[in-house]
Amino acid sequence: MPLWSIYHTPGTFTADEKRELATRITDHYHQVGLPRFYVVTAFHEVTPDNLFVGGEPTPVGVRVVIDHIARRLPDEQSRRRVAGWVNEIMRPFLERHEHLHWEFHVDETSADLWMINGLVPPPPGSAAEQRWAKDNLALPY
Template sequence: MPLWTIHHTPAVFTADDKHQLAARIADHYEKVGLPRFYVVTLFQETRPEDCYVGGEPTRAGVRVVIDHIARHNPDQESRRRTAQWIKGILGPHLEQHTGLHWEFHVDETSADLWMINGIVPPPGGSEAERTWARENATSVY
């Protein structure tokens, strides 16, 4: 599952911005074969007085933490492509804000401790995973 947790100060995202960004993120993962419901995007608004960069309060900031569980990048070049893809997804939403500090990082987490609706997800690329993607729902396999 990709889990995107987007910590942000107020006025960075409208409700429509959030919906567009979350849909765009899910679109990408669906294109590479993951079920859409694997993709979870959480927007966590943080008050400016609770957001510090370098020990100093930040008026406008975004920190994105991404957990990749369903798939991992096998090498440095694929990790660089993933980072560029993420920059391309976030950039249009964030670069329009003057003075905004923004950053992201990706953790590649073991799938051994992952379940959806109490079911261990099927192996990546398997027929069972393709069924989940096609039906956009979990099922026993």
Template sequence: MPLWTIYHTPDLFTDDDKHQLAARVADHYENVGLPRFYVVTLFRETRPEDFYVGGEPAAAAVRITIDHIARRNPDQESRRRSARWIKGMLQDQLGQREGLHWEFHVDETSEDLWMINGIVPPPGGSDAEKNWAKQNSASPY
């Protein structure tokens, strides 16, 4: 499961912006073989007086934390590719805004500590996972 938590100061994203970004994120993971419903994106608006960068309140800022559980990058080059992909996807919406501080990081979490609807997800690339992707939902296997 990729979990994207996007902390942001007010008025940076419209509802349409949020929907478009969440759909692009889900599209990417679906294109690399994950069931679409694995992808969760949360937008967490944070007041500038509660969002500090370098010890100072940030008027306009975005901090994205990404948890990868379903898959891991096997080596440094694949991690760099993932970081470039993320940057490229965010650059259009965030990189053009003057005065905006934005950053992200990715954690790779143990899949041993993950369940969906109380079910341990099937092994990556297995027939059961492909069936989950086709159904776009979890089911016993």
């Protein structure tokens, strides 16, 4: 499960941009074999007086926190590739904002602490996971 928590100041994203960004994020993970329903994108609007960078209120800012659970990145090259991809997907939505401060990070969480609808997700690449991806549904296996 990738969970993208996107904290942003008001007016950073339109409703259409949120949907487009969430779709692009989901499409990427689906292309590498994850079920679409594994991908969760949550937008959190934060007023400038509640978002501080360096101890100062930030008039326009975005902070993206990404939790990866379904897969692990095996090496530095893979981590750099993912960081580059996150940068590429976010940049078009953010570069139009003057003086915007934005950053992201990716955490890798233990899959041992993860369930969907009370089910332990199937092993990566297994027939059960492929069925979950095909049906876009968590099913007993």
